[in-house]
Amino acid sequence: MVVRLKDIARDLGVSTVTVSKVLRGRTDIGQKTRERVLKRMDELNYQPNMLARALAGGRSYAVGLVVPDLVHPFFGEFARSLAGALRSEGLVLVLASSEEDPDIEEQEIQTLLTRGVDVLLVASCRPSTHPPKALTETTTPVVLIDRHFPKLPMDFVGTNDLMVGEVAGRHLAGIGRRRIAHIGGRGISPTADRLKGFQRALAAVGIELPKEYVVTRERFEESGDATGYHAMQELLSLREPPDAVFCYNDLSAIGAMDAAMQAGLRIPHDIAFIGCGNLRYADYLRVPLTSVDQSSHRLGDMAAKRVLELSTGAGGAPQTLRLEPRLIVRKSTVV
């Protein structure tokens, strides 16, 4: 069957403890013994049973990540850079997706917890006022990603969402638009911040954001295009439709643009669009989409740094890390 520490110890006439120590690179083993052990491990292609190690040692060297949607480019890229950074430190990333379903999310969190991850990262799909129960009860360190829960004193890594809104608002105003609308989210924390920053930027140049110009919806990740499409139809039915729209994310912007084009509007002449997330295909769309980039890659690196601290117990007080977004201008706003 499979090789165990015990087998190596028996072969070499040493104790399992000695082998275990060599395995973990401890220095209190003699040079010669160490070499013999290493040699035998290599010969037998020994692979430690991580279940046993985790159970005995209280550390699994695994980190969990729960996201609302894996196919979503933002989370996919975040996960990628996070996994890479952790891998080089000897930690594995265990991925799970909630499919934007609070029940599945709760379940996935429990699963990762009972499987002993050392740190748990969560981009929750729950309203910012109702954190997942399991999160509040566990003693495992948790890092909230992208969406936070104001009432929970937990680590957070995400985008400066106020600035996302500001960047979008400033850009749309800057290209001369005045009837500016927003298709936004609801519930999760970034939505409120983005709207606030957006309003602030518009107010700064004397533009107001009337209530009917703010359309909010709930699910934005998986079928965001349909969400955006319908929200846009609502805006188009107004007596005075907008001449620019800031959408919560790129997928909803794509759907919204589709609705506008079907209504015979020209982009950006009649109406401009800006999204958020800067997705992989933004360049190849019918109308290349201006977007606010969240540097998901750098976010992943930052999260990894924090995870490393937490996984060694040297966490300290909860920290909040926010990255500044960048505007990527394409033809949906500027010819």
Place this chain on the structure above:
Amino acid sequence: MVVRLKDIARDLGVSTVTVSKVLRGRTDIGQKTRERVLKRMDELNYQPNMLARALAGGRSYAVGLVVPDLVHPFFGEFARSLAGALRSEGLVLVLASSEEDPDIEEQEIQTLLTRGVDVLLVASCRPSTHPPKALTETTTPVVLIDRHFPKLPMDFVGTNDLMVGEVAGRHLAGIGRRRIAHIGGRGISPTADRLKGFQRALAAVGIELPKEYVVTRERFEESGDATGYHAMQELLSLREPPDAVFCYNDLSAIGAMDAAMQAGLRIPHDIAFIGCGNLRYADYLRVPLTSVDQSSHRLGDMAAKRVLELSTGAGGAPQTLRLEPRLIVRKSTVV
């Protein structure tokens, strides 16, 4: 701290075995005892330690999946439906991505194996002649996804790639094209089949596929658009460029179309394109992309069925399951 079986047993004055049996729903426990145990578990919100369970029981109730790229829609959707189907059977899916790097792939496979998954699913990025070493040595049941290794007698779930090529070839010939080219992959198993089916379909209507009309490349998932772009430039530089191209996947088709448009060609008038995978954004592209759909969702369900059999030990001989692809026609081939 955290609640253990032992705590419940102590509280109730029964043995841990009794509690364990109730936990696992075994029927050889008296009604009254069972209820007391259940009640106490609920009160204490007991969550079994899955590490310990897996170590002691030899089953982890976890299934591993290694894909070349998570952001890739095909694998993302496959993973989603697989996870859903497994979840409803009490199994968890543990996801890992190799980023199309054979070394990372090998490492991720090892990781999942040493962490005790009951079944391992792998969509390998390695050439079909050189399977990952760890795969050939393990005793854990393995299911190959999308790409198989002819020499390895293992379970396989994937698309009928011969038919992918045929569908594409027949369609392009059917819309009257004659100078038909292929931008294809290399190494992994689907590439050869797709090319073969493609050739066969063309031959059936008297069209030959000259060597210079077949451009092959290696990495197609992550930066497939750039790959397609450059491959297309090669085709455009021929004395007689093609009037239709079948691309290995949608991402490469997007890049290829970009190159064609930059060269001043009109799609589909001057040149038609067909991809494979039917990605989420295909409808919203500058030119909506005709694509061969692989029904990733159904593939996930099929894989889940097979995994369930394998995870209970009732595997039997390796099986090969192939799903038939469907053609989705859009404006990149037909106005």
Place this chain on the structure above:
DNA sequence: CTGAAAGCGCTAACAC
């Protein structure tokens, strides 16, 4: 430097 003893939290097999 090395190893014996104890135990992580759970389950398998068999007694009672």
Place this chain on the structure above:
DNA sequence: GTGTTAGCGCTTTCAG
């Protein structure tokens, strides 16, 4: 129906 014993493969502690 219920409990006892033994052990999964590893790490920890501490004695030598």
